[in-house]
Amino acid sequence: GQNIDQPTEMTATEGAIVQINCTYQTSGFNGLFWYQQHAGEAPTFLSYNVLDGLEEKGRFSSFLSRSKGYSYLLLKELQMKDSASYLCAVMDSNYQLIWGAGTKLIIKP
């Protein structure tokens, strides 16, 4: 079967760095997405990785290792507004998005 695993919840301190991991097992791979979803709102696109390595975009970076079926989202200089759920999604060989359950990130002052 297809499976996306990510931690249910994480807590971090304002100004710190946090890494949210995602492991996947899917039938084929056509890229991995990270989305941010604030409570009661729809997801917003953060990043896309299809090749191995690190993609940096401001305070957010996303890493992919296809051989390990592993990705992480790195958030630096955390702000209170970063409190949200972070969804990992993998596009399989049929170009279907397989969604993880999301990681709820709690930022404390």
Added chain:
Amino acid sequence: GAVVSQHPSRVICKSGTSVKIECRSLDFQATTMFWYRQFPKKSLMLMATSNEGSKATYEQGVEKDKFLINHASLTLSTLTVTSAHPEDSSFYICSARRPPGQREGPQETQYFGPGTRLLVL
């Protein structure tokens, strides 16, 4: 990023009535739109894939006669929940996939509407 709107944002209806939710891509033509539902603290659940000018493809377990999807134009898809029941209460979210050739972001990125919160009494 691309802009997708959804209307209404919230709706309360009586059991047995039908509710229509509209999803519009405002700044691009979307040949493919997706409809999701999400229960509290749960992940997104894909209900159906909507292709302009053709019938929607429903995921296993989703009743196509209950959740009617119409993708009549490249910028509009509608989801109608027919004969709604309290168990249909949920957060419904649409997304649109930007067509190839756009410079910003990967082709397969889905851009989400703000969602519609449905409460059936």
